[in-house]
Amino acid sequence: MIDVLIVGAGSAGAVIANRVSEDPNRSVRLIEAGPDYPELSQTPFDLINSHNNSYTAHDWGHRYEPTREREVIFPRGRVTGGSSAVNTTIALRGMPEDYDEWARLGCDGWSWTEVLPAFNRLERDLDYGDKPYHGDAGPITIRRYPADELEPQQAAFLTTADQLGYPDCPDANDPDGWGAGPHPMNKLGRLRISTAIGYLAPARLRPNLTIQADTLVRRVLFQGSRATGVEVENADGSIETINARLVVLCAGAIKTPQILMLSGIGPKAQLEAFGIESVTDEPGVGQNLSDHPALSVVCEVKDGVLIDHDRPIIQTILRYTAEGSDKRNDLQIEQISFAGKPNGPALFSIAAVLEYQYGRGELRLQSSDPSDHPIIDARFCEDDRDTSRLVGCMKDTLAFARTGELGDMIKTLSFPDPARGVDDEKLAALCKKFAGSGYHPCGTVKMGDKTDPMAVVDENGFAHRLENLVVADASIMPFVPRANTNLTCIMIGEKIGERLRRGH
Ligand SMILES: Cc1cc2nc3c(=O)[nH]c(=O)nc-3n(C[C@H](O)[C@H](O)[C@H](O)COP(=O)(O)OP(=O)(O)OC[C@H]3O[C@@H](n4cnc5c(N)ncnc54)[C@H](O)[C@@H]3O)c2cc1C
Numbered sequence: 001m002i003d004v005l006i007v008g009a010g011s012a013g014a015v016i017a018n019r020v021s022e023d024p025n026r027s028v029r030l031i032e033a034g035p036d037y038p039e040l041s042q043t044p045f046d047l048i049n050s051h052n053n054s055y056t057a058h059d060w061g062h063r064y065e066p067t068r069e070r071e072v073i074f075p076r077g078r079v080t081g082g083s084s085a086v087n088t089t090i091a092l093r094g095m096p097e098d099y100d101e102w103a104r105l106g107c108d109g110w111s112w113t114e115v116l117p118a119f120n121r122l123e124r125d126l127d128y129g130d131k132p133y134h135g136d137a138g139p140i141t142i143r144r145y146p147a148d149e150l151e152p153q154q155a156a157f158l159t160t161a162d163q164l165g166y167p168d169c170p171d172a173n174d175p176d177g178w179g180a181g182p183h184p185m186n187k188l189g190r191l192r193i194s195t196a197i198g199y200l201a202p203a204r205l206r207p208n209l210t211i212q213a214d215t216l217v218r219r220v221l222f223q224g225s226r227a228t229g230v231e232v233e234n235a236d237g238s239i240e241t242i243n244a245r246l247v248v249l250c251a252g253a254i255k256t257p258q259i260l261m262l263s264g265i266g267p268k269a270q271l272e273a274f275g276i277e278s279v280t281d282e283p284g285v286g287q288n289l290s291d292h293p294a295l296s297v298v299c300e301v302k303d304g305v306l307i308d309h310d311r312p313i314i315q316t317i318l319r320y321t322a323e324g325s326d327k328r329n330d331l332q333i334e335q336i337s338f339a340g341k342p343n344g345p346a347l348f349s350i351a352a353v354l355e356y357q358y359g360r361g362e363l364r365l366q367s368s369d370p371s372d373h374p375i376i377d378a379r380f381c382e383d384d385r386d387t388s389r390l391v392g393c394m395k396d397t398l399a400f401a402r403t404g405e406l407g408d409m410i411k412t413l414s415f416p417d418p419a420r421g422v423d424d425e426k427l428a429a430l431c432k433k434f435a436g437s438g439y440h441p442c443g444t445v446k447m448g449d450k451t452d453p454m455a456v457v458d459e460n461g462f463a464h465r466l467e468n469l470v471v472a473d474a475s476i477m478p479f480v481p482r483a484n485t486n487l488t489c490i491m492i493g494e495k496i497g498e499r500l501r502r503g504h
Contacts, residue, residue: 010082
């Protein structure tokens with residue numbers, strides 16, 4: 001019998017597999033739907049190449065509705081390393097206040113001072129490793145592009161930020177910092193440091209860890225309220241049962257709630273509608289979908305400005321606070337080095353991103369078939385507090401397109417169309433229609449106090465109303481932190497992995 005069976009080898013799952021298998025007396029099985037590439041030399045280029053996201057070669061093919069009646073792709077990594085293996089490698093932490101708010105919402109042990117040791121343990125920060133709020137010996141290497149490695153449009157973004165009066169911020173992960181500067185990134189040259197590289201590579205030699213790739217987990221199996229293992233579909237289509245003493249779901253904010261619902265854990269009426277027998281009524285599963293709504297200013301550049309789609313897609317960031325907001329650094333503006341198609345007009349964009357979101361979306365089953373995708377309604381900008389701050393951010397972003405060195409590179413705006421006007425009302429209409437995801441969904445199996453009926457798991461990731469079942473990935477976040485979510489997912493893996501290593 002397997003001691004610990006982990007579903008999903010992504011940002012959190014790979015970390016948990018590493019930490020739990022540090023105990024040589026514990027047998028650990030890590031099951032992943034996508035492929036595994038044990039050798040870097042055999043790893044496909046899209047997973048190595050951190051200069052751009054990998055959108056299709058290792059993707060689930062999900063679609064979602066960011067705003068009503070608009071459906072677009074929603075990428076999620078399907079490979080060992082999960083979404084950390086396909087992402088942009090921005091290595092940003094949330095604001096200390098995010099984690100303090102998690103703790104206030106009933107997540108004991110998740111305040112800033114309590115999560116900081118895990119953030120420090122996961123990283124090897126090549127620039128600021130000597131600071132008390134950084135680490136210099138972790139599995140994930142982080143560095144910032146120095147000025148002489150910036151693309152011309154990225155360098156221009158920083159000089160324009162200075163001209164617009166934003167302070168210089170050399171370390172965006174300084175807990176007290178704000179302003180414009182280089183992005184902390186978990187890449188070395190072109191190489192993306194995913195959790196497959198940082199955490200699985202050193203752990204895969206351990207005899208007590210088995211990595212089983214190309215295997216789809218269909219559901220968790222129960223005897224009464226006790227999880228006993230999982231039902232899987234192997235690459236050849238055969239269906240098999242794998243028993244385990246503890247099941248740890250790390251399939252991410254989209255697939256984890258889907259697996260739970262298919263297993264009978266979710267809103268009872270919804271499960272009954274699909275003929276799924278309820279194990280326990282959990283109204284919180286699939287609810288509370290939290291993300292970063294974003295909208296970009298797309299710019300056609302002047303003749304002579306070189307746009308090369310083979311260069312780093314992003315290198316710099318502005319973190320700042322909306323006017324009148326009590327949420328520090330609730331906005332981001334980022335220069336995106338290229339946009340559109342390589343053979344199309346020469347474009348770059350400047351992204352306005354809402355980092356603290358009040359609105360929530362939801363995820364529902366489409367059918368009881370595990371190979372079907374769930375329905376994802378993000379419902380961006382349905383809360384006026386979100387729309388008004390994203391409109392403000394768009395106006396600040398438009399100022400970048402008009403000012404200094406960055407403005408000088410631009411021939412015309414492709415979006416929003418200046419001829420149609422860019423007043424508050426027009427921008428609000430655009431946000432409500434075209435806001436899209438920062439690809440940071442979370443919160444769909446939220447952690448919290450047992451007295452909250454919408455909280456599915458406790459502060460250690462254990463299901464409140466079931467036995468031998470843990471959830472540990474982006475889905476357990478009570479709400480999205482004010483940062484891209486990869487480092488927070490790895491931090492969750494570190495904390496829950498360490499807890500499980502010590503026994504359960
Ligand atoms: C294109 C893109 C760009 C992004 N850029 C950034 C960035 O620059 N910085 C940042 O901080 N964040 C970024 N993110 C977000 C970040 O990568 C995710 O928040 C994070 O990786 C999620 O971690 P996770 O552990 O919750 O899930 P994942 O890392 O997605 O892992 C889930 C794993 O479970 C597997 N799985 C799912 N269902 C099953 C099943 N039924 N059976 C078996 N296995 C299953 C999946 O294949 C996957 O490997 C990006 C995401 C995407 C998609």
